[in-house]
Amino acid sequence: MLHLGLIREEKHPHDNRVAFTPQQCQWIKKHHPHVDITVQPSPWRCFTDEEYNAAGITVAEDLSDCNVLLGIKEVPADQLMPHKKYLFFSHTRKKQPHNREMLQTILQQHITLIDYECLVHEDGARILGFGFFAGVVGAHNGLLTYGKKTGAYSLVPVHRCHDFKELINHYFGAKLPPLKIVITGSGRVAAGTLEVMGLLGIKYIPPEEFLINSYTYPVYTQLKAGELYLRKSDKTYSREDFHLHPEQYDCRFLPFVTAADILMNGIYWDERIPPLFTWNDLAKDNFRIKVIADITDDTNGSIPSNLGDCTIDDPVYGVDRQTRERTAPYLSDTLDMMCVSNLPNELPRDASQYFGDQLMKYVFDELQKENSVTISNATIADNGALTARFAYLQDYVEGR
DSSP states (O other), X not given: XXXXXXXXXXXXXXXXXXXXXXXXXXXXXXXXTTEEEEEOOOSSSSSOHHHHHHTTOEEOSOOTTOSEEEOSSOOOGGGOOTTOEXXXXXXXXXXXXXXXXXXXXXXXXXXXXXXXXXXXXXXXXBSOOOHHHHHHHHHHHHHHHHHHHHOSOXXXXXXXXXXXXXXXXXXXXXXXXXXXXXXXXXXXXXXXXXXXXXXXXXXXXXXXHHHHOOOSSOEEEEEOHHHHEEETTXXXXXXXHHHHOGGGEEEOOGGGGGTOSEEEEOOOOOTTSOOSSOHHXXXXXXXXXXXXXXXXXXXXXXXXXXXXXBOSSSOEEEEOTTTOOEEOSSOTTSEEEEOBTTGGGGSHHHHHHHHHHHHHHHTHHHHTSSSOHHHHHTEEEETTEEOGGGGGGHHHHTTO
């Protein structure tokens, strides 16, 4: 019998998302009577304990009878339960220093860790993620920031909305001034930003026209990886080759810094990939961009002026283009940065619903198999030992 436990999010600041909504738990119990579910009570979860109770789902502190525990963010080391099987975003596969102790504890306590980020389809595409709602919130926040900076219009903060439907209601009748937006990427994050463009009636313009024309209404263009990066040797793009050898590619973003008012960044990045622009580019008089919504939020990554993370309550800081120092936001002569790593937390009910849908479609059946390749490939630690696929983390665990 499979007994699922939905754990309370204990990492600070508290995340309010959940792997399964009350209605999804109800559906699972109806269609899979051999599966039991217990929800740990939480005062900060976006769905209340009462909502789970009303759906007929057990809410209890004790999860010792559960054989699979599902969370969202990393579990603090002192909250881990020995000999359990966990699923959550562990943020350990890139050897993130702040999560070393957690992985050490997982191994010491013979815990099995399945990382959501490592669950992939046969073609390598990730199964789970909150990117779409990160894109929605990031795009909205970028527009909100530009409105505050210019005084031209105002938008309600997303976190004041009960859900996505209420946010959409705020868009009715919203009129934006002429402005030019450039969106990077083509994945889930970009899809979320494009959703906001559509809801607000912002018109798409092809990149080559965007660069040279002016408009009397708000417009956007989208730059996918194949338009942003070309191989140095033959000026072509191959997705597979780019991911293997990004250092062999040039970035072609620079002309857009002179044509756009807002950059909404949703591009894949790792440290071998050249940034979209440099600090020296930012200091030039022709750098037009006033606001960057760095939705992928890599500090000192594809956006060199990303000086670190912000919070939902205080999501924006300014950057002095000459001194490269952090300043107050919304000043006339600075660049404003919107960098928040947990953007989907502003629409947690919708983000949880979306996440749970993907979890049920592509992972739930795999969890019930005795031998699942999908689950095996995403298992970082198994009963106290790193799996072969993640053996490279041994020096990270040992602090070497």
